[in-house]
Amino acid sequence: MKFTRDLLSNRNQKGIAILMAVFCTVLIMYIVNEVTYETNVEYLIHAQSVNRLKAYYAARSGVELSLLRIKVYKKAQKQFGSQLGAQAGMLNLIWSFPLGWPPVLPTEASGVEKENVADKVKEAQMDATFNATIFDEGSKIDINDLASPSKEIAEITKKQLLKIFEQKIELEPEWQRAHPDFRAEELINNIIDWVDADKQSLNNGDERQFYKNVPDEASTFPPNRAFRTLPELRMVAGMKDEYYDLLEPRVTVFGAKAINPNSASKDVLKSLDSSITDEIVAEVIKRRDDMQAGGFFSNANEFWEFVNSKGGRVAADVQKDTPLIFDAVTNFSIRSVGEYHGAIREINAVVFDISSAAAVVGKKVKAAAAASNPGGSATPTPTPQPGVGAGPSTGTANSNQTPSKGPPRIVYWYEK
Numbered sequence: 001m002k003f004t005r006d007l008l009s010n011r012n013q014k015g016i017a018i019l020m021a022v023f024c025t026v027l028i029m030y031i032v033n034e035v036t037y038e039t040n041v042e043y044l045i046h047a048q049s050v051n052r053l054k055a056y057y058a059a060r061s062g063v064e065l066s067l068l069r070i071k072v073y074k075k076a077q078k079q080f081g082s083q084l085g086a087q088a089g090m091l092n093l094i095w096s097f098p099l100g101w102p103p104v105l106p107t108e109a110s111g112v113e114k115e116n117v118a119d120k121v122k123e124a125q126m127d128a129t130f131n132a133t134i135f136d137e138g139s140k141i142d143i144n145d146l147a148s149p150s151k152e153i154a155e156i157t158k159k160q161l162l163k164i165f166e167q168k169i170e171l172e173p174e175w176q177r178a179h180p181d182f183r184a185e186e187l188i189n190n191i192i193d194w195v196d197a198d199k200q201s202l203n204n205g206d207e208r209q210f211y212k213n214v215p216d217e218a219s220t221f222p223p224n225r226a227f228r229t230l231p232e233l234r235m236v237a238g239m240k241d242e243y244y245d246l247l248e249p250r251v252t253v254f255g256a257k258a259i260n261p262n263s264a265s266k267d268v269l270k271s272l273d274s275s276i277t278d279e280i281v282a283e284v285i286k287r288r289d290d291m292q293a294g295g296f297f298s299n300a301n302e303f304w305e306f307v308n309s310k311g312g313r314v315a316a317d318v319q320k321d322t323p324l325i326f327d328a329v330t331n332f333s334i335r336s337v338g339e340y341h342g343a344i345r346e347i348n349a350v351v352f353d354i355s356s357a358a359a360v361v362g363k364k365v366k367a368a369a370a371a372s373n374p375g376g377s378a379t380p381t382p383t384p385q386p387g388v389g390a391g392p393s394t395g396t397a398n399s400n401q402t403p404s405k406g407p408p409r410i411v412y413w414y415e416k
Contacts, residue, residue, distance in 0.1 A: 073328075262297055
């Protein structure tokens with residue numbers, strides 16, 4: 001009996017030992033799996049942080065190279081612009097084409113050239129990619145000009161904004177049917193109320209009555225100051241996403257007080273007059289991009305004659321009132337996108353020539369004062385403040401000035 005009890009006791013102890021061993025093995029496997037999982041998660045998080053950092057500095061490299069291109073363009077324009085005459089527009093090639101890394105060669109490049117570029121890319125320490133594009137920011141419509149000290153600039157700016165909506169309604173009747181209560185002039189009056197100095201609404205009554213639904217801030221809306229950024233336009237009374245999306249590619253807060261037909265976008269060119277169709281715009285772009293066809297326009301008469309010869313019906317008073325410039329571009333927007341292993345960072349910046357703004361608006365104000373007071377004493381020229389109807393501009397003696405050292409002046413920087 002004793003032998004039987006000892007045998008059973010040994011068997012029980014072995015069973016417990018096996019159970020303990022299995023339990024410990026499972027526990028160790030669980031801990032190993034958890035540690036492995038946590039390690040992988042931490043690795044991926046930190047690896048993605050490194051990827052985002054490399055993508056950011058790739059985008060930053062695109063911006064720095066773009067600033068260099070702008071500086072080179074301004075120096076070349078200052079030194080050779082007058083010598084090139086009508087062909088000065090060729091200098092725009094310095095900044096107008098996209099720049100990317102690694103470089104993309106044309107299909108007609110030889111095998112040797114492609115191999116040489118591939119070898120240089122391998123030797124470079126830049127393992128991320130970027131694509132940087134420069135745009136002429138000054139040739140957009142400056143919404144801050146709605147409160148410009150120059151009545152001429154303010155009036156033509158309002159007309160241009162109205163034309164944007166008029167063309168949309170004329171070309172797309174379904175858009176108007178989708179917004180039956182839309183009144184373009186009322187919306188633009190609300191934009192003017194945002195930037196002008198008084199509290200009286202152009203739509204009658206107090207401006208603040210349209211902002212009663214703004215929580216605890218009704219007394220500060222509208223702020224009666226210039227727009228500081230374009231997205232601020234979304235807060236204007238009556239503004240909807242559809243209206244903003246229509247305006248956004250055509251307007252800016254860093255304008256040049258005039259449109260440069262030699263660099264303006266298709267949408268901006270169409271806003272000059274309701275008779276300017278897509279076909280006419282295509283002809284304008286074709287002409288300015290082809291030196292054999294005439295190249296850049298040298299003055300307003302040449303531009304308007306060309307537009308009307310292609311089917312436009314721009315009236316003489318519109319030609320006279322619409323401010324155009326044909327000098328060097330000075331206001332630029334830069335968009336640089338960096339990418340590394342799926343991580344993407346984007347930087348947007350604006351280069352702004354503040355020095356010429358006061359000169360252009362002041363010239364307009366002085367001319368208007370002289371016209372209203374012929375033979376009278378000179379009226380002091382007001383000095384517009386940057387951003388208050390006096391953004392950057394071109395077409396003056398100052399338009400080609402650039403610092404001898406350092407990058408061009410950056411007034412807007414946004415990262416995402």
